[in-house]
Amino acid sequence: xxxxxxxxxxxxxxxxxxxxxxxxxxxxxxxxxxxxxxxxxxxxxxxxxxxxxxxxxxxxxxxxxxxxxxxxxxxxxxxxxxxxxxxxxxxxxxxxxx
Amino acid sequence: xxxxxxxxxxxxxxxxxxxxxxxxxxxxxxxxxxxxxxxxxxxxxxxxxxxxxxxxxxxxxxxxxxxxxxxxxxxxxxxxxxxxxxxxxxxxxxxxxxxxxxxxxxxxxxxxxxxxxxxxxxxxxxxxxxxxxxxxxxxxxxxxxxxxxxxxxxxxxxxxxxxxxxxxxxxxxxxxxxxxxxxxxxxxxxxxxxxxxxxxxxxxxxxxxxxxxxxxxxxxxxxxxxxxxxxxxxxxxxxxxxxxxxxxxxxxxxxxxxxxxxxxxxxxxxxxxxxxxxxxxxxxxxxxxxxxxxxxxxxxxxxxxxxxxxxxxxxxxxxxxxxxxxxxxxxxxxxxxxxxxxxxxxxxxxxxxxxxxxxxxxxxxxxxxxxxxxxxxxxxxxxxxxxxxxxxxxxxxxxxxxxxxxxxxxxxxxxxxxxxxxxxxxxxxxxxxxxxxxxxxxxxxxxxxxxxxxxxxxxxxxxxxxxxxxxxxxxxxxxxxxxxxxxxxxxxxxxxxxxxxxxxxxxxxxxxxxxxxxxxxxxxxxxxxxxxxxxxxxxxxxxxxxxxxxxxxxxxxxxxxxxxxxxxxxxxxxxxxxxxxxxxxxxxxxxxxxxxxxxxxxxxxxxxxxxxxxxxxxxxxxxxxxxxxxx
Numbered sequence: 001x002x003x004x005x006x007x008x009x010x011x012x013x014x015x016x017x018x019x020x021x022x023x024x025x026x027x028x029x030x031x032x033x034x035x036x037x038x039x040x041x042x043x044x045x046x047x048x049x050x051x052x053x054x055x056x057x058x059x060x061x062x063x064x065x066x067x068x069x070x071x072x073x074x075x076x077x078x079x080x081x082x083x084x085x086x087x088x089x090x091x092x093x094x095x096x097x098x
Numbered sequence: 099x100x101x102x103x104x105x106x107x108x109x110x111x112x113x114x115x116x117x118x119x120x121x122x123x124x125x126x127x128x129x130x131x132x133x134x135x136x137x138x139x140x141x142x143x144x145x146x147x148x149x150x151x152x153x154x155x156x157x158x159x160x161x162x163x164x165x166x167x168x169x170x171x172x173x174x175x176x177x178x179x180x181x182x183x184x185x186x187x188x189x190x191x192x193x194x195x196x197x198x199x200x201x202x203x204x205x206x207x208x209x210x211x212x213x214x215x216x217x218x219x220x221x222x223x224x225x226x227x228x229x230x231x232x233x234x235x236x237x238x239x240x241x242x243x244x245x246x247x248x249x250x251x252x253x254x255x256x257x258x259x260x261x262x263x264x265x266x267x268x269x270x271x272x273x274x275x276x277x278x279x280x281x282x283x284x285x286x287x288x289x290x291x292x293x294x295x296x297x298x299x300x301x302x303x304x305x306x307x308x309x310x311x312x313x314x315x316x317x318x319x320x321x322x323x324x325x326x327x328x329x330x331x332x333x334x335x336x337x338x339x340x341x342x343x344x345x346x347x348x349x350x351x352x353x354x355x356x357x358x359x360x361x362x363x364x365x366x367x368x369x370x371x372x373x374x375x376x377x378x379x380x381x382x383x384x385x386x387x388x389x390x391x392x393x394x395x396x397x398x399x400x401x402x403x404x405x406x407x408x409x410x411x412x413x414x415x416x417x418x419x420x421x422x423x424x425x426x427x428x429x430x431x432x433x434x435x436x437x438x439x440x441x442x443x444x445x446x447x448x449x450x451x452x453x454x455x456x457x458x459x460x461x462x463x464x465x466x467x468x469x470x471x472x473x474x475x476x477x478x479x480x481x482x483x484x485x486x487x488x489x490x491x492x493x494x495x496x497x498x499x500x501x502x503x504x505x506x507x508x509x510x511x512x513x514x515x516x517x518x519x520x521x522x523x524x525x526x527x528x529x530x531x532x533x534x535x536x537x538x539x540x541x542x543x544x545x546x547x548x549x550x551x552x553x554x555x556x557x558x559x560x561x562x563x564x565x566x567x568x569x570x571x572x573x574x575x576x577x578x579x580x581x582x583x584x585x586x587x588x589x590x591x592x593x594x595x596x597x598x599x600x601x602x603x604x605x606x607x608x609x610x611x612x613x614x615x616x617x618x619x620x621x622x623x624x625x626x627x628x629x630x631x632x633x634x635x636x637x638x639x640x641x642x643x644x645x646x647x648x649x650x651x652x653x654x655x656x657x658x659x660x661x662x663x664x665x666x667x668x669x670x671x672x673x674x675x676x677x678x679x680x681x682x683x684x685x686x687x688x689x690x691x692x693x694x695x696x697x698x699x700x701x702x703x704x705x706x707x708x709x710x711x712x713x714x715x716x717x718x719x720x721x722x723x724x725x726x727x728x729x
Contacts, residue, residue: 043545045301046182048221059334061428066441066544068334068428073319074218075548077428077441082545 021084023057029088048072122209124173129213131179132549134241138271139176167285183228209235216240223308230291236264237283243268251320258315263292326550333425358406369398392586395645407483411566419554438533440544443473450480454688468539472532479525481518484637495660496672521680585646621671621721633684674721682713
């Protein structure tokens with residue numbers, strides 16, 4: 001199972017991930033910015049989706065949508081239509097070692 | 099509102115030593131969703147609540163009474179769970195309005211109890227910034243202290259109190275640990291909060307402030323609960339997740355029939371015996387007829403379903419409190435997306451299987467207005483508990499129970515499941531039509547917190563159950579009893595030689611015979627017609643009506659209702675009646691709550707008309723198709 005995820009990750013990583021939706025289950029990234037309606041972005045930030053925080057794709061719902069993201073110890077289900085509008089950057093090495 | 103970044107630094111833990119004066123009159127309980135706020139409220143107020151909680155999400159403001167150390171009564175208001183105080187969703191608007199004293203019928207609270215999840219402090223403290231900015235005396239409760247400890251986290255409450263400028267207590271609503279802090283807080287007026295600093299109240303600002311404050315209070319986040327991760331591996335598994343979901347749904351309904359049915363039967367036995375005993379005590383005459391045939395038969399025939407309804411609420415309550423419902427929302431989201439809704443509509447719609455009224459109120463958590471209206475409009479199609487007695491009675495009267503798939507799944511359970519499916523399918527079709535026409539919406543963001551799995555608390559479940567049962571009995575005791583009495587009068591008069599007339603000569607028969615031409619094509623006779631008319635007050639009234647009609651009818655007087663029903667309905671007519679009940683909006687309470695929640699008479703009338711026409715056409719089709727097939 002785990003090996004499949006890794007190879008899938010490698011395949012997809014030919015193109016660098018730019019949004020939360022590009023990540024595969026088990027991957028981490030740092031939140032960067034939202035291109036969402038202000039109310040939705042505000043709601044996400046109140047839930048803890050804040051730029052600079054690390055996010056993990058924890059689990060996938062049936063058929064890959066919605067997926068469950070872990071940020072700051074809590075988990076949230078987001079649809080692809082939202083997650084693809086959340087820009088991310090790769091985790092820095094020093095952060096990853098944390 | 100103070101929102102300056104660096105306020106004057108006053109280094110003292112708020113102290114109430116030597117304070118005097120009256121206790122607070124009214125205190126609001128505020129907290130984010132999943133902070134255990136409702137559990138705490140239940141623990142504090144117990145049975146002294148005005149409105150309890152219902153299965154689904156906390157959306158109403160329930161009030162309860164709590165006594166302080168000096169036994170003075172303080173009114174406690176349980177506000178909806180909110181993440182922030184930007185008036186974006188209905189819940190947040192309600193919370194803000196109550197806190198500002200603009201909510202009709204609710205006095206402005208003069209203090210706040212803020213409940214935060216101590217295992218999620220960085221995030222939950224963000225709300226604290228906004229609450230403290232209100233400037234009301236505030237008690238901050240760090241809930242789930244037991245879980246925090248167990249998972250290796252910690253926080254220094256006095257240090258946090260220093261930062262926030264409010265009293266802070268570590269508590270566990272589940273175990274009762276530290277709860278005494280609440281009565282201490284209520285017993286003496288405390289000063290307004292005096293925080294070291296408050297952030298600019300935007301999300302980023304609140305967050306930075308929260309992280310700072312918790313770091314200064316030596317907060318160590320607990321390890322993530324492994325049980326939840328392990329359970330989610332199965333419950334959200336690509337294959338097993340769906341299988342488990344299906345098993346859960348079937349198990350819920352099977353429980354209601356394999357456990358609830360015998361309970362209801364036993365209860366019925368007791369009620370019937372008591373009725374006979376009561377009847378024998380009274381002299382023969384009008385009074386006995388009124389009490390036994392009007393009151394007892396009418397109310398009793400509805401009360402008999404109490405065990406089943408209680409069981410349904412219990413099961414939905416367990417699913418909700420354990421955290422499984424949020425997973426069910428994730429699993430169903432894709433399915434809901436197909437009809438233009440999202441997984442958030444799933445919780446209200448599942449609650450609608452218990453009762454459409456709390457379900458429609460639970461739609462307040464759906465931020466998108468159009469999604470919300472669509473959910474309200476389809477909720478009454480879900481098979482609510484009031485349909486349950488009607489379905490059970492008709493199925494039991496017309497369908498012998500034979501095992502189909504082993505002893506667990508019998509013909510009656512299958513018939514019942516197909517009725518549930520029928521309502522569900524009509525809801526889906528209706529949603530589809532609405533969402534692709536008048537209620538089309540562009541972005542309905544599905545964002546949902548996954549709470550950790552927890553053992554449901556007996557007390558919370560019990561209180562909710564008690565509340566629902568009380569509401570049901572109250573309904574049986576008022577609307578249904580009233581209708582029963584009216585029907586008894588209509589069927590007992592005009593008196594012939596001081597005795598009730600033959601049922602054919604009574605007033606009710608005249609009314610029934612007047613509408614008979616309209617319902618004849620559906621396979622119903624005038625008795626069923628009267629039943630349907632009366633059931634527009636509330637669905638289950640039809641049973642009381644038929645009970646009363648047969649109770650006063652000499653021919654069927656001695657029979658139980660199920661046997662007597664065969665005089666009124668052919669098997670095809672029975673199917674038609676079931677279909678009619680599956681589609682029609684026969685509930686005054688639901689109509690009223692739709693009017694209130696949509697704030698639109700137009701939607702209310704449209705919904706009522708749509709469902710009634712659909713019921714008529716559906717019953718017509720069902721009657722003629724089954725007649726054609728069976729003959």
